[in-house]
Amino acid sequence: MTTYVIGDLQGCQPKLTELLDRIRAVCAQPRFIFVGDLVNRGPRSLATLREVRALGDTTSMVLGNHDLHLLAVAENIRKPHRSDTLDDILNAPDRDELLDWLRRQPLALQVNGHLLVHAGVLPQWTAAQTLALAGEVEAVLRGPDWVDFLRQMYGNTPDRWDDSLQGADRLRCIVNALTRIRFCTADGQMDLAVSKGAETALPGFMPWFDVPGRRTEDVTVVFGHWSTLGLTLRPNLISLDTGCLWGGKLTAVCLEDRSVIQVDCPQFQRPGSI
Numbered sequence: 001m002t003t004y005v006i007g008d009l010q011g012c013q014p015k016l017t018e019l020l021d022r023i024r025a026v027c028a029q030p031r032f033i034f035v036g037d038l039v040n041r042g043p044r045s046l047a048t049l050r051e052v053r054a055l056g057d058t059t060s061m062v063l064g065n066h067d068l069h070l071l072a073v074a075e076n077i078r079k080p081h082r083s084d085t086l087d088d089i090l091n092a093p094d095r096d097e098l099l100d101w102l103r104r105q106p107l108a109l110q111v112n113g114h115l116l117v118h119a120g121v122l123p124q125w126t127a128a129q130t131l132a133l134a135g136e137v138e139a140v141l142r143g144p145d146w147v148d149f150l151r152q153m154y155g156n157t158p159d160r161w162d163d164s165l166q167g168a169d170r171l172r173c174i175v176n177a178l179t180r181i182r183f184c185t186a187d188g189q190m191d192l193a194v195s196k197g198a199e200t201a202l203p204g205f206m207p208w209f210d211v212p213g214r215r216t217e218d219v220t221v222v223f224g225h226w227s228t229l230g231l232t233l234r235p236n237l238i239s240l241d242t243g244c245l246w247g248g249k250l251t252a253v254c255l256e257d258r259s260v261i262q263v264d265c266p267q268f269q270r271p272g273s274i
Contacts, residue, residue, distance in 0.1 A: 003031045003111060004252040004261070007240030008224040010066065011042025011085050011268075013051060015250045018263045023252055026261070033111065035224035036064025036118030036179065038102075039086065041245050042268050045070075046088035049098050063107050064118040064225065065179040072150045074099055083269060103141045107178045108134035114238075114255055115216060119225040120181040122161050122188045123214035130216065133174045140171060160189040182226055184208045197228040209237050222255075233258060245269050 004023050009016055023030050038052055038061065039045035052059060070086055072078040074095070080086060089095060108131050109116040115127045117134075125133065140149045152168035153175055161173055176192060183191040183205040191205050198207045207229075208214070209221065217236055224241040231251055232239035244250040247267030253260055 001029050001031045002027045003033060003255040005033045005035060005116065005222050005240060005255060006252045007035060007242055007250060008037040008064065008244065009034065009048050010037050010245045011039050011045035011048050012244045012250060012265060013044035013047040015244055015263050015265050016048060016051060019250050019252055019261065022261050022263065032059040033116060034061040035116060035222060035240055036062050037066040037224060039070050039089065040066040041083055041085055043085060045085050046092050049089060053098065053101055060109060061105050062109055062116055062118050063105050063179065067102060068153065068179060071099060071103055075147050075150060077150050103146060106134060106138055112255055114220045114222050116222045118179045118223060120177065120208040120223055121216050121221060122177045122184065123208065123211035124161055124188050126215045127219045134178060137171055137174050156192045160187065181208050184211065186211055
């Protein structure tokens with residue numbers, strides 16, 4: 001089975017359908033993996049969630065920050081942002097079924113030598129450690145105390161990893177690294193405020209994947225989240241968010257041969273409007 005990893009959808013369901021059709025035209029039995037942010041800010045979040053879920057055993061995904069935001073808004077833990085487009089999900093007759101399915105999805109996957117996350121990994125983490133730490137959050141999200149976890153999930157501290165972290169601080173640091181990181185220092189301190197291109201790093205900070213000697217250099221890390229970075233293909237790195245929401249493209253990359261399939265997208269949101 002040939003595996004295609006697809007970048008951030010953010011509710012752009014018509015473009016998802018178009019991309020899936022393009023993939024099926026060249027591959028008889030594709031497997032699809034989504035790098036998170038299925039929903040929000042695009043025009044059809046409900047239809048997107050339903051379509052991905054309906055793919056069944058042929059698909060996998062990792063959770064992104066917008067997917068977690070949906071869960072928090074649904075539980076009245078966070079107020080909707082003015083740019084949110086989640087009402088169709090929140091008012092849907094199958095809302096509870098969809099949200100229950102969503103909270104049971106992983107935050108990290110390893111597939112054929114590739115480590116898949118939404119945003120990135122801290123330079124001190126190995127691939128195995130990343131999967132184990134993601135598993136800690138996944139266990140809570142799938143368990144009876146998941147709503148209590150969401151109440152404690154938000155915040156920018158602690159901003160660096162320490163193996164001795166416990167409780168809410170530990171889980172929050174893991175979530176921020178896997179779903180929000182763009183820049184960090186060589187010792188893993190995260191800057192969670194700057195969200196523009198790689199050249200905008202503050203002094204002492206750099207893109208997480210450029211930290212010398214990061215411990216995931218022995219695998220190919222596949223991620224989305226960073227639309228201003230765009231499509232990036234390196235021997236051990238694949239960046240997939242190509243700004244579908246902003247009038248860019250929706251992108252799929254085949255893990256077996258690095259072939260790229262893209263569809264052009266209309267502009268659903270304007271930069272600076274969020």
